[in-house]
Amino acid sequence: MSGDGRESEGGEEEVRGARRIPGPRGAADDLDLESVPLPPLPPPGSAAPAGSVPEQAAPEEPGSVPEQATPEQPEPVPEQPVPEPPEAPEALVISVPDLSHRVLKALLGAWALSACSAEETAAVEEHLTSCAPCADEALRLRDAVGLLHTDGSLDLDPTLRSRVMDGCLGRRPARIPVPEWAAPYDAETARLDALLRDIGDSEWHAPVRLRWFEEEREVSRRTTVAGVISHLTAVDGLLSTALGLDDPLGVGETPLDPTERTERHWSAAHRPPTRAVREPWRAQSHELIRTASFAGRNVAEASVSYGAFALPLQDALLDRAFECWVHGGDIADAVDYPYEAPSAAHLHRMIDLAARLLPAAVAGRRRSGLAGPAKDLVTAGAPGRSVHLEIEGHGGGDWYIALDSPAALGSPERTVAQVALDGVEFCRLAAGHISPVEAAAGQEGDREAIRDVLFATASLSRL
Numbered sequence: 001m002s003g004d005g006r007e008s009e010g011g012e013e014e015v016r017g018a019r020r021i022p023g024p025r026g027a028a029d030d031l032d033l034e035s036v037p038l039p040p041l042p043p044p045g046s047a048a049p050a051g052s053v054p055e056q057a058a059p060e061e062p063g064s065v066p067e068q069a070t071p072e073q074p075e076p077v078p079e080q081p082v083p084e085p086p087e088a089p090e091a092l093v094i095s096v097p098d099l100s101h102r103v104l105k106a107l108l109g110a111w112a113l114s115a116c117s118a119e120e121t122a123a124v125e126e127h128l129t130s131c132a133p134c135a136d137e138a139l140r141l142r143d144a145v146g147l148l149h150t151d152g153s154l155d156l157d158p159t160l161r162s163r164v165m166d167g168c169l170g171r172r173p174a175r176i177p178v179p180e181w182a183a184p185y186d187a188e189t190a191r192l193d194a195l196l197r198d199i200g201d202s203e204w205h206a207p208v209r210l211r212w213f214e215e216e217r218e219v220s221r222r223t224t225v226a227g228v229i230s231h232l233t234a235v236d237g238l239l240s241t242a243l244g245l246d247d248p249l250g251v252g253e254t255p256l257d258p259t260e261r262t263e264r265h266w267s268a269a270h271r272p273p274t275r276a277v278r279e280p281w282r283a284q285s286h287e288l289i290r291t292a293s294f295a296g297r298n299v300a301e302a303s304v305s306y307g308a309f310a311l312p313l314q315d316a317l318l319d320r321a322f323e324c325w326v327h328g329g330d331i332a333d334a335v336d337y338p339y340e341a342p343s344a345a346h347l348h349r350m351i352d353l354a355a356r357l358l359p360a361a362v363a364g365r366r367r368s369g370l371a372g373p374a375k376d377l378v379t380a381g382a383p384g385r386s387v388h389l390e391i392e393g394h395g396g397g398d399w400y401i402a403l404d405s406p407a408a409l410g411s412p413e414r415t416v417a418q419v420a421l422d423g424v425e426f427c428r429l430a431a432g433h434i435s436p437v438e439a440a441a442g443q444e445g446d447r448e449a450i451r452d453v454l455f456a457t458a459s460l461s462r463l
Contacts, residue, residue, distance in 0.1 A: 099123050105134055112141035159343060161190055181300055181314035182292050184321035184346040189285040191339075192328040196278050199225070199335050204275045206334040210327070212432035212461035215370060221463060225334060226273035227266065228327050231463070233281045234258075234265035235323070239316055240284065242304045243291045248284065256307035259463045292317065309360075315353055322350045326431040341424050347395030351423060354430045354460055355389060355399040359406040361456035371452040374404035384408030387453045388418040392441070395423040401453055417445030419453065429454070432461030 099107075099120075104127045110116050111124045128135045157163075178186050204226045211220045223231070235258045237247045247254055248265070255261050292299060292313065304316035311319060325342055332339035341347060365371040378384045385408075386400040400410030420442035421429070429439040436454035443450050 099127075101127070101131065101134075104131075105137070108134060108138050108141055112138065112145050161194070162187060162343065176293050178289060178293050179300065179314075182289055182317050184342065184349055185285070185317040185324070186289050187346060188321040188324040188328070188342060189282070189289075192324055192331075193278070193282050195328060195332060195337060195339065196225075196229070196275075198337070201275060203335045205272070208330050208334045210330060210463060212463055213458040215368075215459075216455070218432065218435070223266075224272065225331050226275065226277050228331055229277045229281050230265055230269070230273050231262045232320075232324060232327060233277065233284060234261040236281075236284055236288065236320060237261065238306065239288055239304055239313065239320065242302055242313060242316075243288065243295070243299070245287055245291060248280065256305050258306060260307075262463055288317070318349055318353050321346065322353070322427070322431075325350075326427075326433070341394055341427075344395045347423055347427070348397060351391055351395055351397070351426060352399070354426070354457065355401065357460060358389075358453060358456050359402045359408070359410075361459050362401070362403060362452050363406045365452070365456055365459060371456070372448045377404055378408050380405075380407035381409055383411030383414050385449070386410040386412070386415050387445075387449050388412070388415045389453065390418060390420040390442075391423050391426055392420060393422045393424070403449055403452065415445075417443070417447075417449040417453075419443050419450050426457070429457050430460045432458055 104124055107116060107120055107124050111121060116124060124138075128138055205224050207222055208225055208228055209220050209222050210228070210231075211218060213219070233248050237249055237254075238256065238258070238261070241247050249261060249268075255264065300312065300314040302313040303310045304313055321342075329339050331337075342350070362371055366374065376385050384405060385403045387403060389399040389401055391397055391399070400412060400415065402408040402410045403416070419440050421440055425434065425439060425441070428434045429436060436451070436458045439454055439457075440450070
């Protein structure tokens with residue numbers, strides 16, 4: 001201890017890491033001397049005012065004669081500067097805070113919802129320009145925010161299943177893939193099954209009106225949602241028989257006509273069908289696709305008899321895909337459920353099948369006296385009078401329908417008429433869901449030829 005009661009500097013022992021309490025200071029220590037203005041110095045030769053600092057004289061050299069101080073004129077008082085007008089405020093500059101990657105990544109959700117402050121938004125957007133993982137995550141979050149809006153449909157994209165399957169098969173291709181000609185049937189049965197899974201037990205008894213054309217008029221039959229699935233099961237049995245599988249109508253002599261098969265299947269039921277019909281129908285469609293896939297290429301040309309006509313298996317599966325889509329739409333209308341058209345590639349195949357069947361349909365109506373007479377018969381395979389069928393929009397294309405003989409070749413050079421329809425409208429006409437008179441969007445040329453083609457298209461429909 002020193003005499004004034006304070007510890008001597010040499011004897012101080014401080015605890016390491018502890019802050020020392022400063023000792024008492026004078027009031028002058030709190031002043032910032034640099035901020036205190038100094039009084040002006042008086043001119044040379046004048047008396048220094050009180051409080052001013054006297055000018056220090058330089059030391060004189062020995063032997064020098066001191067100079068006489070010359071009185072100087074007092075300095076003029078400087079004029080007060082005129083204040084300048086205030087400058088315009090500068091643009092608002094948002095400072096970007098220096099945040100870590102972890103913090104910025106945690107802010108991505110709030111940024112996607114536009115819930116960040118201006119500084120946080122600037123920091124996140126600057127970070128996204130240099131961090132690819134965060135940029136990808138921000139893009140996904142922005143897309144997810146778009147799904148929160150209620151003005152859009154909450155139903156799944158009808159192409160979702162095919163896109164998921166394509167992604168899965170792209171990573172690990174199937175050992176035995178589904179043939180390309182069986183893909184439409186595979187897709188449409190899957191879409192209809194997804195619809196059936198979504199409806200409730202009571203909706204299986206919702207009334208459904210099946211419509212088709214016979215000769216010149218529209219006919220219909222009332223059934224239920226479960227009755228439609230029973231109808232599909234009965235007609236799909238024709239393909240099962242052709243592939244050597246079990247017929248859902250049982251063993252023994254069974255009709256080949258689709259209408260007769262449906263009526264027998266309905267009458268064989270001991271009670272009105274319920275949702276229990278879904279699993280047998282779905283198992284049957286799976287078995288058809290699996291068997292067609294394992295059978296090899298030659299099975300595509302195997303004949304499937306419909307009684308009055310026959311189709312190769314590849315066309316029969318395309319016909320079943322078309323009917324599955326049409327009746328899926330009938331069910332969706334009955335239960336008030338959205339149901340989209342097939343993909344453009346599959347719809348194009350369905351339209352192509354109908355266009356290939358039209359020359360025979362026109363010839364059949366001519367034999368029944370329902371179509372105009374042939375005007376220019378040609379040999380098989382030669383170009384004949386044709387109608388240019390122009391299908392617009394989804395799954396569209398151009399087809400030339402031979403008029404005078406099913407063996408003639410449709411030819412652009414011998415076109416006598418042109419008719420234009422939307423792709424989905426053409427399929428609705430082929431399903432018997434709209435009248436031939438109301439179907440064509442554009443017509444040009446021979447009116448009789450156009451009428452024969454439109455009514456022949458409607459005659460392709462059946463129960």
